Amino acid sequence: MNEISQVRRFNRIVTQRNGALEDSFLARGRPLGEARVIHEIGTSGGVDLKGLRSKLGLDSGYMSRLLRSLENQGLIAVSADPGDSRARMIHLTVKGEAEFAAYDALSDRMAAELLDALDAPQRARLVTAMGEVERLLKTAALEIALEPAASEDALWCVRQYVGELNTRFEAGFDPAAGNTVEIGDMVPPAGFFVIARLDGEPVGCGGLKRLDGTTGEIKRVWAAPAVRGVGVATRIMDELERLARQAGLTRVVLDTNSSLTEARAMYRKRGYHEIERYNDNPYAQHWFEKEL
Template sequence: MDEGQIQQVRRFNRTVTQRIGVLTDDYLGRGRPLSESRLLFEIGREGADLRDLRARLSLDSGYLSRLLRSLEAQGLVTSQRAAGDARVRRAALTRKGLREFGALDRHSEDFASSLLTSLSTRQRERMIAAMAEVERLMRASAVTIEAADLASADARACLEAYFGELQERFENGFDPALGASSDPEELVPPTGLFLIARLDDRAVGCGALKQRNRGVGEIKRMWVAPDARGLGIAQRLLEALEHHAARMGMDTLQLDTNRALTEARALYARNGYREIPRYNDNPYAHHWFEKRGLRGKRAGDASSR
């Protein structure tokens, strides 16, 4: 990792935390720290389940409980069992909490305006564009990719969403039973693999690898959730599959795709996959790709470290 890049990240973090006032216990002049103010905002006018708040804010149960107790002591929040499910607790704003929510919202708007007021029109445009890019890349940096059990709820959800999208996009619909073989037993070690990409503990993508014959593997089930596209997840899934394929002794990867999936074809082309003649009887495939030399690439990566 480049040391200059690391130091830039650290400078950026120091500047932002100081400039937006998160180092005091009086965030936005409302007499409480950012953590409590943010939780109040996330509960919002409609209320929220505690498990959703934990996931949304990446908080452990103990810290969330302490924040809630503080807000309850201030008369801003109540929490109780959710109607219809005693296992779920739900937080809601009191009348006082709703008034405080409105005040926080106004103060936040005013502060955002104050950040922009002293800048020229061109500087404001640059700042907003930079913020949007940083937000996108921060989300991308939070994505994790790991092997998953095909029987897991996340794997099933990804595959259902994948099949549903193909049904919508393919000219004549899609039936998984008619496509090229990808039986569950083919997608598990030592001859296969199923990967899931997660963002904020939510499964947002998947990709699979199976061995076709000695030294040759096939990529299957590549999918990214529509609301997570543009974060480079498909690229990372592809690189992870290539890495695992090389480790499993595969030097060549092949895949097929439908003519409707133009973005998938572009992804494979820019990653060194070349079109080859048909190698299977998949009725939904119009293009077939291949990439060779994976094991040599892995050796080169290792020698450069």
């Protein structure tokens, strides 16, 4: 099919370019493995060895040797984890930070060189198209799955959600006052909680709480700022509605604050229509329902 050949052509040409880029990383005179470790530590800014190892997918022996080498070069410092003295924390030294900054500057320069070869309208088109490809690749890589509402990741997502409401609502958001759902409400079969992940990292969530035999309420739909435009909220709503239908519900409702105008537009687009106030949530100004 023609779409497939466009994807393959794209992969080919981009691989060529990135190959050149990786070579120039090597050209900084350091083995690629070491450079990758420096880059990873630098971007996360101090990490635990175990997490680093799983992120880069390296053997423990190999990793140990890489770290020893970087330590001898004075680029990193390894210290014991305060909570668990088997585990190690790693961070860049001043020299390591400088090295990381040099890689960073190199990446910047390569990007600038590419852009310099184009005129302003072409640059604008390239950046727009790259953004579109990036968003759609993320969309394709998105994974939505049921998650225990009490899990570490679920709680993290809800904290992000609460934090964001707090900055967006004019009067702030007090989770105690505005809380209309408990963790237990979103545990199957009573309700559900789902998480959206990108390469394993949580980037969005949403919950469904059963109100009665036929009605479910959608709660806590959140998408991380880094994935705006990727369709995370849409995919989460899809999944929650599917789960609601599967559980025999025929109707879902939700409430929302007037400051969340994009959310309201999305609900309408998905076939929700506004109804009378059905709860006493002090932060809600709009109530919606949808027949499934």
